[in-house]
Amino acid sequence: MNAPVPPIAPETDAPVMRTTCPYCGVGCGVLARPDGAGGTSVAGDPDHPANFGRLCSKGSALGETLGLATRLLHPMARGGDGRMARVEWDTAIGQIAQAFGQTIERHGPDAVAFYLSGQLLTEDYYAANKLAKGFLGTANVDTNSRLCMASSVAGHRRAFGSDTVPGVYADLDEADLVVLVGSNAAWCHPILFRRLEAARAGRGTKLVVIDPRRTATGDEADLFLPVNPGKDTVLFAGLLAWLADHEALDHAYIDAHTSGFAQALASARAMAPDIEQIARETGIPTADLVEFYTLFTTHERAVTCYSQGVNQSAQGTDKVNAILNVHLATGRIGRPGMGPFSLTGQPNAMGGREVGGLANQLAAHMTFTPADIDRVRRFWRAPRMAAREGLKAVEMFEAVAAGRIKALWIMGTNPAVSLPQAASAARALGSLDFLVVSENVATNDTVSCRPHLVLPALAWGEKDGTVTNSERRISRQRAFLPAPGEARADWWAMAQVGRRLGFDEAFAWRSAADVFREHAALSGFENDGSRDFDLGGLASLDDAAFDLLAPVQWPVRSEGDTADKRFFANGRFFTPDRRARFVAPMAARLATEVGTDVPFILNTGRIRDQWHTMTRTGLSPRLGAHLPVPFVEIHPSDAAQLGAEDGALVALQSAHGSAVLEARLSAGQKRGALFAPIHWSNATSSNARINDLVAAVTDPVSGQPESKAMPVRAAVLPVRFRGFILSRAAVADLPALWWAKVAVEGGEGYLIATDQEPDEWRHHAAAILGTRDYAEYVDAPGGMYRAAAFDDAGALVGAVFLSPGGARASWDGLKARLAARTLSSTGRRHLLSGRGDDRAAASGPLVCACFAVSTSQIDAALAAEPGADVQRLGQMLRAGTNCGSCVPELRKLIQRRAPADLATVGVLA
Numbered sequence: 001m002n003a004p005v006p007p008i009a010p011e012t013d014a015p016v017m018r019t020t021c022p023y024c025g026v027g028c029g030v031l032a033r034p035d036g037a038g039g040t041s042v043a044g045d046p047d048h049p050a051n052f053g054r055l056c057s058k059g060s061a062l063g064e065t066l067g068l069a070t071r072l073l074h075p076m077a078r079g080g081d082g083r084m085a086r087v088e089w090d091t092a093i094g095q096i097a098q099a100f101g102q103t104i105e106r107h108g109p110d111a112v113a114f115y116l117s118g119q120l121l122t123e124d125y126y127a128a129n130k131l132a133k134g135f136l137g138t139a140n141v142d143t144n145s146r147l148c149m150a151s152s153v154a155g156h157r158r159a160f161g162s163d164t165v166p167g168v169y170a171d172l173d174e175a176d177l178v179v180l181v182g183s184n185a186a187w188c189h190p191i192l193f194r195r196l197e198a199a200r201a202g203r204g205t206k207l208v209v210i211d212p213r214r215t216a217t218g219d220e221a222d223l224f225l226p227v228n229p230g231k232d233t234v235l236f237a238g239l240l241a242w243l244a245d246h247e248a249l250d251h252a253y254i255d256a257h258t259s260g261f262a263q264a265l266a267s268a269r270a271m272a273p274d275i276e277q278i279a280r281e282t283g284i285p286t287a288d289l290v291e292f293y294t295l296f297t298t299h300e301r302a303v304t305c306y307s308q309g310v311n312q313s314a315q316g317t318d319k320v321n322a323i324l325n326v327h328l329a330t331g332r333i334g335r336p337g338m339g340p341f342s343l344t345g346q347p348n349a350m351g352g353r354e355v356g357g358l359a360n361q362l363a364a365h366m367t368f369t370p371a372d373i374d375r376v377r378r379f380w381r382a383p384r385m386a387a388r389e390g391l392k393a394v395e396m397f398e399a400v401a402a403g404r405i406k407a408l409w410i411m412g413t414n415p416a417v418s419l420p421q422a423a424s425a426a427r428a429l430g431s432l433d434f435l436v437v438s439e440n441v442a443t444n445d446t447v448s449c450r451p452h453l454v455l456p457a458l459a460w461g462e463k464d465g466t467v468t469n470s471e472r473r474i475s476r477q478r479a480f481l482p483a484p485g486e487a488r489a490d491w492w493a494m495a496q497v498g499r500r501l502g503f504d505e506a507f508a509w510r511s512a513a514d515v516f517r518e519h520a521a522l523s524g525f526e527n528d529g530s531r532d533f534d535l536g537g538l539a540s541l542d543d544a545a546f547d548l549l550a551p552v553q554w555p556v557r558s559e560g561d562t563a564d565k566r567f568f569a570n571g572r573f574f575t576p577d578r579r580a581r582f583v584a585p586m587a588a589r590l591a592t593e594v595g596t597d598v599p600f601i602l603n604t605g606r607i608r609d610q611w612h613t614m615t616r617t618g619l620s621p622r623l624g625a626h627l628p629v630p631f632v633e634i635h636p637s638d639a640a641q642l643g644a645e646d647g648a649l650v651a652l653q654s655a656h657g658s659a660v661l662e663a664r665l666s667a668g669q670k671r672g673a674l675f676a677p678i679h680w681s682n683a684t685s686s687n688a689r690i691n692d693l694v695a696a697v698t699d700p701v702s703g704q705p706e707s708k709a710m711p712v713r714a715a716v717l718p719v720r721f722r723g724f725i726l727s728r729a730a731v732a733d734l735p736a737l738w739w740a741k742v743a744v745e746g747g748e749g750y751l752i753a754t755d756q757e758p759d760e761w762r763h764h765a766a767a768i769l770g771t772r773d774y775a776e777y778v779d780a781p782g783g784m785y786r787a788a789a790f791d792d793a794g795a796l797v798g799a800v801f802l803s804p805g806g807a808r809a810s811w812d813g814l815k816a817r818l819a820a821r822t823l824s825s826t827g828r829r830h831l832l833s834g835r836g837d838d839r840a841a842a843s844g845p846l847v848c849a850c851f852a853v854s855t856s857q858i859d860a861a862l863a864a865e866p867g868a869d870v871q872r873l874g875q876m877l878r879a880g881t882n883c884g885s886c887v888p889e890l891r892k893l894i895q896r897r898a899p900a901d902l903a904t905v906g907v908l909a
């Protein structure tokens with residue numbers, strides 16, 4: 001158990017635990033205080049150097065996601081009848097050891113594999129790699145980071161000889177120019193973005209955003225460059241040539257510390273011969289190109305942050321190197337306020353890279369060279385070292401489908417949703433001889449793929465260990481809740497399997513601290529500065545020191561190492577000749593081109609208040625209120641051509657699958673481009689799993705899939721009725737044509753579409769609302785159906801509402817009623833009339849998730865005070881004053897109302 005952390009709120013007796021947010025790679029410190037009755041309050045840790053007390057909407061809502069209702073609490077095994085039944089942990093461990101052991105005996109070590117996640121703790125990740133690469137003899141260990149950071153890893157290794165993120169967050173405070181490439185940081189790294197906004201307010205930092213669509217982040221930019229999908233390489237090749245032509249190169253740095261410059265410049269010139277050609281290819285107006293190039297030329301303190309718009313593409317590694325090239329050519333790397341900066345997505349994307357979680361890496365940032373293999377073998381005293389790289393995620397699932405991989409252990413990821421060609425991936429899982437899934441939740445699309453065994457893993461608040469954020473800072477995740485049911489740490493389960501296979505000594509860890517010390521020791525083993533990753537100074541922490549470990553950035557080469565944590569200021573890299581390498585960019589082409597039958601290009605990504613496949617954020621009513629349904633963003637002119645009004649259902653179809661999504665008209669889209677979120681799965685919607693459409697095409701260097709440019713066609717899906725269902729309990733087997741599930745206060749909500757007549761819905765409603773008393777209103781000719789059920793106290797417990805037409809009806813009034821738990825008799829009477837409680841009914845979409853402030857409240861405030869700015873809105877409604885994630889949207893609402901010259905607003909402090 002953890003030693004109690006020094007008291008943080010001395011005025012109360014409640015134990016407060018310092019821990020780390022389990023969502024994005026910003027890695028914010030969290031103070032968690034369980035109330036002893038199943039609830040937990042959370043707040044930002046004012047002393048954590050990633051967030052200094054702030055949390056975004058997702059972090060703030062963590063307390064709402066800790067319930068046990070959806071959790072997997074016991075190991076379950078599939079019996080002969082196909083049903084899952086409880087088994088003892090001991091039996092489960094025996095089954096895995098036997099299945100993996102026998103498969104290796106019969107088919108060799110490469111017939112088994114592990115598919116892991118950047119949401120595992122470093123200790124879990126370390127255990128998996130040691131087991132597979134040292135003791136089972138296979139490097140078939142890959143992770144969802146392949147879908148996330150692999151191109152950055154590959155780009156770093158090509159340029160630096162190591163997978164090193166050179167900079168630190170403080171560089172954003174000290175920069176004069178920040179360029180965000182393929183990053184919607186306002187939504188995906190919100191607290192880091194707020195830090196950047198604060199720096200802009202203080203120092204006037206210029207912000208350039210490069211993205212094919214205008215996002216909440218793009219809205220905040222001084223200069224927004226709407227690059228054509230995939231054309232970042234051309235844009236940065238053009239910048240390299242421009243720097244050369246405008247005498248902005250650092251020749252001394254290039255000569256002393258790099259190689260390959262002349263060739264890279266020649267290739268860049270060939271790719272981007274003149275500004276008109278660059279404008280044509282990138283779709284960026286010439287004047288804006290010149291402005292960007294000039295800004296970069298004249299601002300030495302420049303940081304270029306990049307994320308999935310760069311990584312997730314068929315030429316992602318070249319995009320990364322095109323960015324690294326311009327920083328190397330100007331010597332702007334490793335010094336305060338300058339450098340390239342890969343923003344990592346998951347809370348422990350970096351930790352996974354540190355332990356060698358990718359199939360082409362070995363532990364502690366070593367690779368599959370004979371010397372490294374031998375070093376790791378000696379350290380582990382490994383009987384069966386993997387001798388070569390293993391299969392990368394997409395190849396791994398191809399090998400599963402082809403029957404070459406026969407036993408697979410999935411841990412902390414939901415590949416049936418997140419892999420490209422998700423339906424094929426799910427089918428492949430069903431064909432395995434042995435599939436084990438370690439999960440927090442009892443059901444999701446992967447758990448539905450008929451695993452032989454599912455294992456209950458500890459979740460956030462229960463697990464204990466370390467994670468590393470985007471700036472290489474290691475923070476503790478500490479347990480503040482007891483392990484529920486029979487849930488166990490992932491590292492523990494793997495260590496048990498290792499021991500069952502006969503490797504007692506190698507897997508004798510008693511705690512996360514034991515695993516961490518071994519990991520730290522390996523990083524320092526025969527290192528002497530030859531490898532970037534070094535935690536040698538933490539290798540002998542005792543248990544108490546591990547429990548109290550304060551956030552610390554690597555490298556920590558010796559105890560108390562306080563050297564500057566930036567890399568490469570000294571110009572010494574980790575290549576054999578210690579010089580950085582320029583990489584000549586290759587022609588930038590999309591993997592698959594649009595055509596007449598597939599005229600749209602589908603881009604995919606994230607929304608502000610949901611996390612990936614929604615197994616956790618999907619439980620929070622507050623987070624569900626911002627963007628409740630799966631949608632597709634479409635340019636108004638394209639929508640007009642399709643005949644799609646805002647809110648209509650649109651069917652997308654690709655060569656691989658289809659989805660039905662609600663149209664959101666947005667002038668921020670390019671013509672011919674669509675954007676859809678990745679979050680919905682078959683568990684949360686009838687037909688919105690976006691990766692069913694996305695082809696499994698990968699970058700040739702990194703193996704990362706192209707997730708952001710899939711050719712599709714689109715058509716309006718005519719439906720006769722739209723409506724919703726509200727229910728205290730989840731509803732199984734919805735009889736609707738289309739549905740999406742939304743967490744609502746007091747129960748579950750479903751937004752639905754149907755072609756069935758009101759009369760048919762009378763039967764469905766009876767089944768959904770059960771035997772309880774309910775009132776009905778049927779207007780068959782008018783196409784209206786409404787039913788509402790009440791409990792003995794008269795409170796609303798369920799409702800089914802349908803109305804004719806293709807647009808979604810507002811459900812805010814009814815939602816408020818379900819939450820209320822009591823209802824006046826007038827309220828009940830009004831309910832079926834659809835009039836509802838006016839205040840609640842008029843609330844409209846939620847903008848500020850922290851204080852539940854809706855669009856209509858904001859509109860009302862702006863009507864009352866037309867000159868109100870963001871700060872004033874904060875005073876009036878509290879909107880935007882907590883996490884600030886909604887500030888860009890507030891600004892937009894203000895701009896929409898205000899004449900252009902009134903639209904300037906201050907930045908929140």
Ligand SMILES: Nc1nc2c(c(=O)[nH]1)N[C@H]1C(S)=C(S)[C@@H](COP(=O)(O)OP(=O)(O)OC[C@H]3O[C@@H](n4cnc5c(=O)[nH]c(N)nc54)[C@H](O)[C@@H]3O)O[C@H]1N2
Pocket residue numbers: 024025058148181182183184185187188189210211212213215227228229230231232307308309310313344345346603604605606607608609610611612708
């Ligand atoms: N709210 C929220 N935050 C998250 C997550 C979440 O699920 N929800 N997930 C976390 C994880 S794991 C990750 S990896 C990060 C991802 O963080 P981001 O990378 O910021 O998020 P995405 O929405 O995937 O994609 C970023 C942008 O790339 C743009 N893009 C698409 N194609 C191109 C292109 O060719 N060039 C350029 N320049 N841009 C392009 C997209 O339009 C999109 O706006 O977010 C993390 N934070």
Ligand SMILES: Nc1nc2c(c(=O)[nH]1)N[C@H]1C(S)=C(S)[C@@H](COP(=O)(O)OP(=O)(O)OC[C@H]3O[C@@H](n4cnc5c(=O)[nH]c(N)nc54)[C@H](O)[C@@H]3O)O[C@H]1N2
Pocket residue numbers: 117119120121144145147148149308312345346411412413414415417418419420438439440441444457458459460463490604605606611612613614615616678690691694707708
């Ligand atoms: N088209 C398209 N596809 C994408 C992306 C995209 O932008 N576009 N983005 C890609 C990226 S960057 C990412 S990171 C992936 C994310 O995709 P996934 O990793 O598949 O998404 P999650 O929902 O985070 O899945 C994590 C699962 O692990 C469980 N879990 C959480 N913590 C633990 C734990 O400690 N132990 C165990 N055993 N289980 C745990 C959760 O309940 C959940 O089911 O999606 C990728 N796929």
Ligand code: SF4
Pocket residue numbers: 021022023024025026027028051054055056057058059060188189190191192
């Ligand atoms: S920015 Fe938000 S999601 Fe990311 S670590 Fe901080 S609180 Fe968590």
Ligand SMILES: [Mo]
Pocket residue numbers: 147148149345346
């Ligand atoms: Mo990610």
